Amino acid sequence: MEDSIEMILQEHRGSYTSRHHPILSVCTGALFTGLYSVWSLFVLPGFRKVPLNLKVPYLPSSKDQTLNTMKLLEGRAGRLADLGSGDGRLVFAASSAGFKCTGFEINSILLAYARSKASWTGVPSRQATFVNKDFWKTDLSSYNNVIAFLAPGVMGVLGEKLLKELPDDARVIACRFPFPDWPLQSSVGSGLDETFAYDISRVRSHLRQEPNPVR
Ligand SMILES: C[S@@+](CC[C@H](N)C(=O)[O-])C[C@H]1O[C@@H](n2cnc3c(N)ncnc32)[C@H](O)[C@@H]1O
Structure with a gap:
């Protein structure tokens, strides 16, 4: 037993x-x-205050995506905002092409990295500034170039905000995720690296003709 x-x-x-x-x-x-x-x-830092349906995690742009973005900005100049600038790679690419850039970023660690990189690579603050601000709560009317690599679920809401605030001569570049109801100016690349350009004057006149697009 x-x-x-x-x-x-x-x-x-x-x-x-x-x-x-x-x-x-x-x-x-x-x-x-x-x-x-x-x-x-x-992912966590700074995210708690952003509503759940507007939360976007960090994912860096690929090399091709960065090149495609810069192609769609050729011939343009002035002030540029990157909405959620991450480690700053799009801001650095745009500032080396002569834009006066602001990177909006709520993740304090990415922000610190981008700021340190700007200082160790000698990028002057008049060319590239990184600010710890929620872009949803920021007036973007002083920017004539905007880059957004975000998430499909926020593009509709972002479109409404940008249409209210941006000047008529502004160009918006959407990386990977296009705006649902906006007429495309041009696009570069394919698959995950595809990048889309929209001119605000054209979007406004298109939406005046078709004010309530069916989704
Ligand atoms: C998909 S990543 C893109 C990063 C960078 N633009 C790139 O292309 O490599 C989106 C970034 O937006 C930031 N972000 C998300 N919501 C934000 C907000 N409301 N205000 C500022 N930054 C935000 C995230 O922390 C993340 O770094």
Whole structure:
């Protein structure tokens, strides 16, 4: 009897140790801790105040996407806003093409990185400034060039904001996710790197003719 109880206990210990192997537990724990740290460092800061339906996570533009964006800005000049500037890569590309750029970013870690990169690469603040501001709460009427690499779900709301605020001669570049009801000026690239250009004067006159597009 005692022998069989001991056997059952041993079996139980065996299955317990094989299901909860110490190295496996440590690795799983480390993986979750790592993922949580990355998530909280790069996604969480500054996000709590933004409404859930307007939250956009960090995802950097690819090299091609950056080149496509710059192609659609050829021949233009003046002030440029990058709505959610991340590590600053689009701002740096645009400032080296002569634009006076502002990167709006609510993630303080990305903001600190972009600011440090500007200072170690010698980009003057009149060419590139990074501000810790929620662009939804910012008046963008002083910008005649706007870049947005955000998320499909926010493009409709963003379109309404930009139409209210931007001057008639403004151009808006949407990376990867187009505006749902706006007439396209041109686009460059394909797939995930496709980038779309819209001229505000054209969008306004199109929407005057078709004020209530069917979705
Ligand atoms: C998809 S990433 C694009 C980053 C960068 N523009 C690029 O192309 O590499 C979107 C960025 O927008 C920032 N963001 C999201 N909502 C924001 C808001 N309301 N105001 C300012 N930045 C915001 C995020 O923190 C994130 O860095």
